[in-house]
Amino acid sequence: MTSAPRDALEFPDSDRGFLEPHLPPRDGSAPESDLPFTTLTFATSLDASLALSPGARTVLSGPQSKAMTHYLRSRHDGIIIGVGTAVADDPGLNCRITGVGGYGKPGLDGQPRPVVIDPTARWDFSDDSKLFQLCREGRGLAPWIITAVEKPNAKKQALLEKYGGRFIPVKMLRTHTGRHQVDWPDLLVTLKSNGLNSVMVEGGGQVIKSLLCPLYMSLLDSVIVTIAPTWLGEGGVVVSPDRRFDEDGNAISAARLKNVKWYPFGEDVVLCGQIKLYD
Ligand SMILES: NC(=O)c1ccc[n+]([C@@H]2O[C@H](COP(=O)([O-])OP(=O)(O)OC[C@H]3O[C@@H](n4cnc5c(N)ncnc54)[C@H](O)[C@@H]3O)[C@@H](O)[C@H]2O)c1
């Protein structure tokens, strides 16, 4: 073991057991499936906000649930975020649990692949971006950027490739409001065929909303939500999927979990479950 960096987090064995039924199998996802094991995980306030505003990095998780999120990162091959989160947070998207590669262990074993959905390749990353600092220090992997642009900016591409990352062009649909919409099954199949047997989707709001729709929610194998005891107030980035309607036109819930377990964790509570599918 090499010594762990100062930002290393501890996540004791005694805290790990409860998560096991909600995690990808240790030997990878079902080999016969084209899809990776897919977990939706995020932290929310009591008023369903992920952040104070779309551009604001907002700490919600307490120390224990933050360490839990990093443990989840060690148990997935990839982390998916939207470009809004990349721009707002300048994230590291690595795993900082003691014992993984770069945190007490040589190599990058246990480090997930960051995957950023960026339809127009607008993320203006540079050598100073946190992700690349971590790559230089041997503490994280370079991102894959999922884009609808066929020929992204050559300078950005060179920088990305210098660290072992890349742009992955995919076909995207457009919503009725003109927004890009990734074809989730297609993206997940692409990620699995590139070696990611499990992925966790961390957010932000638009990414989560796009998954929690009738067309795509069945792709989720597991949902793990940290609920922090705070209200962020109006103007936050809210997790609020589109409503569904029954055959009589009455509004019904947008999505619901089944097999639910609640675990108090420090001052937070961690909610684990699976998407309940409707007929
Ligand atoms: N609390 C948490 O767990 C958590 C997690 C992640 C992000 N956040 C916060 O959320 C905020 C960002 O959320 P947001 O909703 O503004 O941005 P986002 O991260 O969801 O990114 C939005 C952008 O990503 C792309 N995108 C998203 N979904 C897509 C899809 N299905 N198809 C194609 N492109 C898609 C689009 O370009 C869109 O403009 C930040 O403040 C961040 O700190 C919090």
Ligand SMILES: Nc1nc(=O)c(N)c(NC[C@H](O)[C@H](O)[C@H](O)COP(=O)(O)O)[nH]1
């Ligand atoms: N679990 C969790 N609790 C939080 O309080 C919070 N703000 C996030 N946010 C999720 C987001 O996807 C990434 O955590 C950030 O983008 C930063 O990532 P890093 O920590 O730099 O690796 N996630």
